[in-house]
Amino acid sequence: MGKRDFPTRMRQDHRVKPSPFGYAAPATVEEALAVLAQVGDDAKVLAGGQSLLPILNMRLAAPAHLVDVNRLRELAYVRAEEGGVRVGALARHVDVERSVPAYDALPLLRQALQLVAHPVIRNRGTTVGSLAHADPSGEMTAVLALTGGSVVAARRGSTRTVAAADFFLGPLESALEPGELAVSAFFPSFPARTGTTFLEVARRHGDYAVCGLAAAVTLAADGTVTAARASYISVGGTPVVIDFTELLAGSAPDESGWHAAGELARQQVEPEADIHASADYRRHLVGVLTRRALGEAAGRAA
Amino acid sequence: MPATVSGMTAVHDTTTGEPLHDVRLRVNDVWQEARVPARRLLSDFLRHDLRLTGTHVGCEHGVCGACTVLLDGAPVRSCLLLAVTVSGQSVTTVEGLGSPEAMHPVQQAFRECHGLQCGFCTPGFLTTAAAYLAQHPSPTEAEAREAISGNLCRCTGYQNIVRSVLRAAEIARERTPSASDR
Numbered sequence: 001m002g003k004r005d006f007p008t009r010m011r012q013d014h015r016v017k018p019s020p021f022g023y024a025a026p027a028t029v030e031e032a033l034a035v036l037a038q039v040g041d042d043a044k045v046l047a048g049g050q051s052l053l054p055i056l057n058m059r060l061a062a063p064a065h066l067v068d069v070n071r072l073r074e075l076a077y078v079r080a081e082e083g084g085v086r087v088g089a090l091a092r093h094v095d096v097e098r099s100v101p102a103y104d105a106l107p108l109l110r111q112a113l114q115l116v117a118h119p120v121i122r123n124r125g126t127t128v129g130s131l132a133h134a135d136p137s138g139e140m141t142a143v144l145a146l147t148g149g150s151v152v153a154a155r156r157g158s159t160r161t162v163a164a165a166d167f168f169l170g171p172l173e174s175a176l177e178p179g180e181l182a183v184s185a186f187f188p189s190f191p192a193r194t195g196t197t198f199l200e201v202a203r204r205h206g207d208y209a210v211c212g213l214a215a216a217v218t219l220a221a222d223g224t225v226t227a228a229r230a231s232y233i234s235v236g237g238t239p240v241v242i243d244f245t246e247l248l249a250g251s252a253p254d255e256s257g258w259h260a261a262g263e264l265a266r267q268q269v270e271p272e273a274d275i276h277a278s279a280d281y282r283r284h285l286v287g288v289l290t291r292r293a294l295g296e297a298a299g300r301a302a
Numbered sequence: 303m304p305a306t307v308s309g310m311t312a313v314h315d316t317t318t319g320e321p322l323h324d325v326r327l328r329v330n331d332v333w334q335e336a337r338v339p340a341r342r343l344l345s346d347f348l349r350h351d352l353r354l355t356g357t358h359v360g361c362e363h364g365v366c367g368a369c370t371v372l373l374d375g376a377p378v379r380s381c382l383l384l385a386v387t388v389s390g391q392s393v394t395t396v397e398g399l400g401s402p403e404a405m406h407p408v409q410q411a412f413r414e415c416h417g418l419q420c421g422f423c424t425p426g427f428l429t430t431a432a433a434y435l436a437q438h439p440s441p442t443e444a445e446a447r448e449a450i451s452g453n454l455c456r457c458t459g460y461q462n463i464v465r466s467v468l469r470a471a472e473i474a475r476e477r478t479p480s481a482s483d484r
Binding site: 119205 | 370449
């Protein structure tokens with residue numbers, strides 16, 4: 001074969017796909033915050049890039065600056081802390097998925113991560129990056145919402161903690177402001193005797209879910225339900241959390257209860273149609289998946 | 303460490319004026335270097351700058367898996383990485399898996415089991431399967447299917463690809479006594 005040659009035109013500028021951008025690869029968080037403060041609002045943070053790069057490649061976005069945080073090794077951690085799991089901004093999905101302390105503290109993390117795209121994408125994509133991307137079909141957004149977790153956003157000179165309920169503002173829109181970097185996320189554990197699951201329906205395994213949910217059911221010592229909640233993806237602009245506790249508290253964990261919860265959820269969601277599924281089909285899935293997920297979660301709550 | 307830290311680039315493309323970065327990568331055990339814009343994808347860096355055209359580029363948005371390479375041993379989409387981001391790291395492309403004289407078990411299995419037709423998707427399947435089998439030496443058929451679920455093939459219908467992955471596991475086990483040739 002030997003060396004192949006390419007047309008001159010191709011060699012010069014057609015071999016790059018994203019639009020040009022200014023590039024910075026800071027070595028410390030402090031340096032990253034200084035760069036972010038300096039570049040202003042037309043900047044994107046690059047972590048795993050598994051959602052950002054497709055958008056750049058297709059030129060759906062053309063930020064003036066890219067701040068690459070892949071050298072911030074200090075943020076590459078997954079830690080079981082008092083009351084939950086803290087995930088640093090540079091922890092890849094695979095790190096969180098495989099972490100035994102994280103699984104012990106909050107099995108839902110691994111249950112959800114196994115549905116995030118494909119293993120190859122999880123090798124690179126970051127969990128905090130998924131949250132910052134705020135895709136309404138992103139599994140980890142539902143996990144943060146269901147656990148009542150939070151994101152720590154840092155800017156030069158200050159840091160704030162944003163609760164999940166305030167973090168997701170709309171499709172692909174988080175509460176992060178220009179100049180801010182999401183440095184970590186905290187996922188609280190559930191009380192004892194809580195079972196969880198993540199279920200979704202996708203056209204192909206690993207694709208974006210047509211509908212999916214994270215569910216948690218807590219049982220009392222006598223086996224009755226004390227709390228039941230679910231958080232849905234792909235049926236709204238942000239993760240939709242529905243609390244079934246009022247409906248189910250005190251009752252036995254059985255099919256009739258899950259059925260009633262499914263009906264309640266069906267009535268509460270307001271999904272939209274797109275090329276993958278009609279609104280009616282999504283609503284139908286909400287009912288079916290709620291029933292299944294609550295049953296499965298309760299089965300694990302013993 | 304690579305010299306691509308913020309504000310350190312002084313070199314610009316003479317025609318476009320775009321800043322250029324020195325990217326140094328260990329590709330198939332050989333250190334290689336090129337000066338490229340920050341927006342150069344790893345897939346294009348390999349194919350255009352290093353002229354390693356074994357890595358194929360299909361969808362360029364992370365869906366098809368044809369461009370899969372191993373980054374420090376773990377499979378990643380090279381079309382979803384900037385070359386400058388991974389400067390200083392190790393990349394294995396399909397060229398680095400084996401040679402016609404000393405094929406990787408996965409390559410031998412794909413040949414034996416007719417695991418390819420047009421061959422466009424094959425480099426991605428080979429790298430993905432090689433990395434998977436290194437960690438899971440005895441997959442079931444369902445696990446083999448799951449392992450390659452992120453790669454698309456438009457010719458084979460996947461049956462022979464699944465067979466190839468399972469056969470590759472066998473070959474690797476057969477070779478285990480002399481596993482040092484990998």
